[in-house]
Amino acid sequence: MEILTASTGSYPRIGDRPEQQRHRQAYAQHERGEIFDEEFKRVQDEVTREVIEEQLRAGLDVVTDGQVRWHDPISHFTRKLEGCEIDGLLRFFDTNFYFRQPVIKGKLVRRESISEHEFTFAKEVSSKPVKPVVTGPYTLAKLSINRRSGDFQSLVDEFAGVISQEVRELAKAGAELIQIDESAILKNLSDFQVFERAIQKVVTEKGKARVALYTYFGDAAPLYQKLLKLPMDVLGLDFTYSPKLPDTIARLGCDKDLGLGLIDGRNTKLEREKQVLDVLKLILPVIKSKRVYLNPSCGLGDYLPREIAFKKLQNMVSIAEKAGGLT
Amino acid sequence: MMRKKLECLGLKLPLLPTTTVGSFPKPPYILEARRKFAAKGLSAEELKKLEERVTREWISLQEGIGLDVLVDGEMYRGDMATYFANNLDGFEISGLVRSYGNRYYRKPIITGEVKWQGPITVDWWRFTQGLTSKPVKGMITGPYTMMDWSFNEYYPSRREACLALAKALHEEVKALAKAGAKIIQVDEPAISARPEELPEFAIEAMKIVTEGVDAYFITHICYGAFEFIYPEMLKLPVDNFDLEMSNSELDLVELFRKHPFGKDLSFGVVDVHSHVVEDAATVEQRIRRALDVLKPEQLWIDPDCGLKTRTQEEAVNKLKAMVEATRKVKGLKNNYNGRQ
Numbered sequence: 001m002e003i004l005t006a007s008t009g010s011y012p013r014i015g016d017r018p019e020q021q022r023h024r025q026a027y028a029q030h031e032r033g034e035i036f037d038e039e040f041k042r043v044q045d046e047v048t049r050e051v052i053e054e055q056l057r058a059g060l061d062v063v064t065d066g067q068v069r070w071h072d073p074i075s076h077f078t079r080k081l082e083g084c085e086i087d088g089l090l091r092f093f094d095t096n097f098y099f100r101q102p103v104i105k106g107k108l109v110r111r112e113s114i115s116e117h118e119f120t121f122a123k124e125v126s127s128k129p130v131k132p133v134v135t136g137p138y139t140l141a142k143l144s145i146n147r148r149s150g151d152f153q154s155l156v157d158e159f160a161g162v163i164s165q166e167v168r169e170l171a172k173a174g175a176e177l178i179q180i181d182e183s184a185i186l187k188n189l190s191d192f193q194v195f196e197r198a199i200q201k202v203v204t205e206k207g208k209a210r211v212a213l214y215t216y217f218g219d220a221a222p223l224y225q226k227l228l229k230l231p232m233d234v235l236g237l238d239f240t241y242s243p244k245l246p247d248t249i250a251r252l253g254c255d256k257d258l259g260l261g262l263i264d265g266r267n268t269k270l271e272r273e274k275q276v277l278d279v280l281k282l283i284l285p286v287i288k289s290k291r292v293y294l295n296p297s298c299g300l301g302d303y304l305p306r307e308i309a310f311k312k313l314q315n316m317v318s319i320a321e322k323a324g325g326l327t
Numbered sequence: 328m329m330r331k332k333l334e335c336l337g338l339k340l341p342l343l344p345t346t347t348v349g350s351f352p353k354p355p356y357i358l359e360a361r362r363k364f365a366a367k368g369l370s371a372e373e374l375k376k377l378e379e380r381v382t383r384e385w386i387s388l389q390e391g392i393g394l395d396v397l398v399d400g401e402m403y404r405g406d407m408a409t410y411f412a413n414n415l416d417g418f419e420i421s422g423l424v425r426s427y428g429n430r431y432y433r434k435p436i437i438t439g440e441v442k443w444q445g446p447i448t449v450d451w452w453r454f455t456q457g458l459t460s461k462p463v464k465g466m467i468t469g470p471y472t473m474m475d476w477s478f479n480e481y482y483p484s485r486r487e488a489c490l491a492l493a494k495a496l497h498e499e500v501k502a503l504a505k506a507g508a509k510i511i512q513v514d515e516p517a518i519s520a521r522p523e524e525l526p527e528f529a530i531e532a533m534k535i536v537t538e539g540v541d542a543y544f545i546t547h548i549c550y551g552a553f554e555f556i557y558p559e560m561l562k563l564p565v566d567n568f569d570l571e572m573s574n575s576e577l578d579l580v581e582l583f584r585k586h587p588f589g590k591d592l593s594f595g596v597v598d599v600h601s602h603v604v605e606d607a608a609t610v611e612q613r614i615r616r617a618l619d620v621l622k623p624e625q626l627w628i629d630p631d632c633g634l635k636t637r638t639q640e641e642a643v644n645k646l647k648a649m650v651e652a653t654r655k656v657k658g659l660k661n662n663y664n665g666r667q
Contacts, residue, residue, distance in 0.1 A: 014431065016422040027429040071428060088600060089427055094520045096434070096476055098427035268421060268436055269480040305422030
């Protein structure tokens, strides 16, 4: 079995060193109208290049663009939609990070492509595969305020339409693996049918790409069996909330690739090798697929200082090397 | 109602007491002084002199506006969690972490046993209370929020980190009460972060903080999600809940209709996240809505949250509207009672 190390999503766009302040400064200048869009985009490109390079330097097999251009995972996908306005700040799940909440006022129409050019840029500057990440339709709908007539189901369906288009374009642009983030389902089990339908719709557009479904910030153990039945290729799980998850997997087995979120993306404390290896020893034998990904429990960009994020990834790579001996 | 407790403590407050949540905007000369101090271009004594000056200014502004219960304005604090982390044993401070948009902050890291080294806020409380005959609230950040807003590298669980913080903060609360603070506010903006933890340990932590201390306790909660912790949150052993209401479109009132609110409530009637200054009529309407579900004896009036992100002018005007609206409501009430 192959154990690949991967990024789960965002990567810190600024650090504590003076030369790592560029993005922050350019953002402020752009906001004040002191620099044009073009100049801000140039800085975003530069920083994207830098965070990809950092992930590669840490030794990752699969990187992301660090989501340097995202305001947050929710407004990034709703900002460019017709029928939707961006409102005030709200806590992102149970984290210390805040997102701008979309207010839905009419039918959702995607005016332009959102992720494709971001992916294309990242792909060109990375020597290893880049995994584009999109926020899933259910989570987008769940974290929006619905101020139009029509039920929740139809809102999820429309978001599924938008994200399907994104996935289709990403696959066409050459993405080998596309990650869909659907954390909101973990605490809303009763919506599973609505969620399932949306995921099915999105996955039909994957073309030659493989699709990974990631959930985090909650206990996935109660949903594990149901999630496995969904038509995706990789299932990503956050182990930091779930003391029972390793046993659940060991008991129920797994016929998909797994994304093992065993590295806490929200704590500065570095994982002890033994602690991670013990879990791997328990679950690797029951996984029937040929590949697993070892990755942080969530994106690191909005939760950790840059220096720690890098150390976490380095530590993860060194643990994965040891884990190679287990298979 | 808890008015009896206030009376026992020797506090005679009018009906619908007006107050604020804690922080006020720092004027440019304080921001500049803090920058200079950080760059070692200003001594601690010089900074403190300026902080005392601005605290005096805020006290006279609050008295002028006609507020009933005052605060020191937190001119000497930066981030509400980092300030306490800097003054307790067991903490380090992290590199920059993103909070939203282009905002970054340094987050506390628990790296050792959390312990109280000695009074943190007591001198400031004493200084401020010395400037006014109105009661000044003692203000601390609560154990659950300190835990939720810190990285934890030391304790095996969130529960253990939270309870250790509660024990340390209990010492601060005791010291405040000993100095003479009769109203103590324990800020818990994060308490709705994981609703399941409220019965698991957040209530227990608040009990540790407040137990055996003779004071009227307020807890300030914001950032929504009350629907997940109400009515369970009423079990928090405090006298008064200070809640963000106007920013949540006042849906709490509906919640209280279903399950009556059994304690005192500081009702947030002006939105601290908006530059728009509410007119007194809007605020008056909000107060009247609160009075639909609460008795006047239960109700305190204040803004949604700390005002530190507003300009000084916005902050003062919002408070003026609040006091004016409260007077109007009381006037009508008095007339009504007069006819009885």
